[in-house]
Amino acid sequence: MHIPDGYVDLPLAVLFAAISLAVLSYAARRVGGEISDTRAPLVGVVAAGVFAAQMLNWPIPGGTSAHFVGGAFAAILLGPHLGALAVATVVAIQALVFGDGGLLVLGANVFNMAVVEVYVGYAVYRVVAPYGEFRAAFAAGWLGITAGALTAGLQLGLSAAFQYELLTTLAIMGVGHLVLGLIEGAITAVVYRYLARARPDLRPTTTPDPEVSA
Amino acid sequence: MADGAGSTVPDWLPKAVAVLVALALLAPVFGWASGQVGYAEPLENAAEATGATDDAEPVESAPFPDYGVPGLGSAPGTLVSAFVGIGLTLVVAFGIGRALGSDADADTDAVR
Numbered sequence A: 001m002h003i004p005d006g007y008v009d010l011p012l013a014v015l016f017a018a019i020s021l022a023v024l025s026y027a028a029r030r031v032g033g034e035i036s037d038t039r040a041p042l043v044g045v046v047a048a049g050v051f052a053a054q055m056l057n058w059p060i061p062g063g064t065s066a067h068f069v070g071g072a073f074a075a076i077l078l079g080p081h082l083g084a085l086a087v088a089t090v091v092a093i094q095a096l097v098f099g100d101g102g103l104l105v106l107g108a109n110v111f112n113m114a115v116v117e118v119y120v121g122y123a124v125y126r127v128v129a130p131y132g133e134f135r136a137a138f139a140a141g142w143l144g145i146t147a148g149a150l151t152a153g154l155q156l157g158l159s160a161a162f163q164y165e166l167l168t169t170l171a172i173m174g175v176g177h178l179v180l181g182l183i184e185g186a187i188t189a190v191v192y193r194y195l196a197r198a199r200p201d202l203r204p205t206t207t208p209d210p211e212v213s214a
Numbered sequence B: 001m002a003d004g005a006g007s008t009v010p011d012w013l014p015k016a017v018a019v020l021v022a023l024a025l026l027a028p029v030f031g032w033a034s035g036q037v038g039y040a041e042p043l044e045n046a047a048e049a050t051g052a053t054d055d056a057e058p059v060e061s062a063p064f065p066d067y068g069v070p071g072l073g074s075a076p077g078t079l080v081s082a083f084v085g086i087g088l089t090l091v092v093a094f095g096i097g098r099a100l101g102s103d104a105d106a107d108t109d110a111v112r
Helices: A008-030 A039-055 A071-078 A079-099 A106-129 A133-157 A168-196 B013-037 B043-051 B074-111
Strands: A057-062 A064-066
Touching: A008 A106, A008 A133, A039 A071, A039 B013, A039 B074, A057 B013, A064 A168, A071 A079, A071 A106, A071 A133, A071 A168, A079 A106, A079 A133, A079 B074, A106 A133, A133 A168, A133 B043, A133 B074, A168 B043, B013 B074, B043 B074
Parallel strands: none
Antiparallel strands: A057 A064
């Protein structure tokens, strides 16, 4: 999922860097005023957890391996704007410190994982939540990562290195992550359910208190 | 919702840090296991299908290339990378949360 340098044409890389920058600065503005004293450490822990989880490559029989990306997870736990900033932090550190994902395509990688996966995942979560939070978290992880894979496929398929074979890149990225995304969805749902039960106070969505119906 | 005075360290933080340490210790194990099956993501499959693989340029300037430490073995290198990466991410993201939240805290206190 982390695109290395050399894969995406420069104009595209610049375009997606600009979009990512615009979305993240919007996110930073929206988030101002929503962070309480306990949320700043939570942002750090969720981002660090996403980094740690991304290092764990699950070996899948048949020669594939995949890791949890966590964009939807961060969005559900932190809200979409903080979630985007948290995952963008992870993706930037991965590229700058560990060479995972290129520097010129950093904006494109941030767009796929920290913007698309986060906001699509959050939207799916909100839509499905009335039918059950566990299902919603699962669908968010599953469809969020698939959406991010599709935009990655779009960037690759519109680039010279991939011979502009857009249908091939979209099919391989989309179908591949639609299948692997089941794992993403399962981890998102299981971990979220555990956290929601253990610490309901850490949830971001301040749904109106049932007790305040006076 | 008041956690008491000066509660900048939430009560769940030690447990969260313990989980992060556990994940870091697992990183070399997973690294070895996925090496056993051969590492390939859909991205790499797409690169192979279109002949793009050779166009990939590694980031030469990365201090811990490919989650390893130059001169150190694979498993210890992964372990060091895991701790460095998790710690760095924790600090940077916490700093971002703090930077964005500091003004707001004053505001909400004033409103109350």
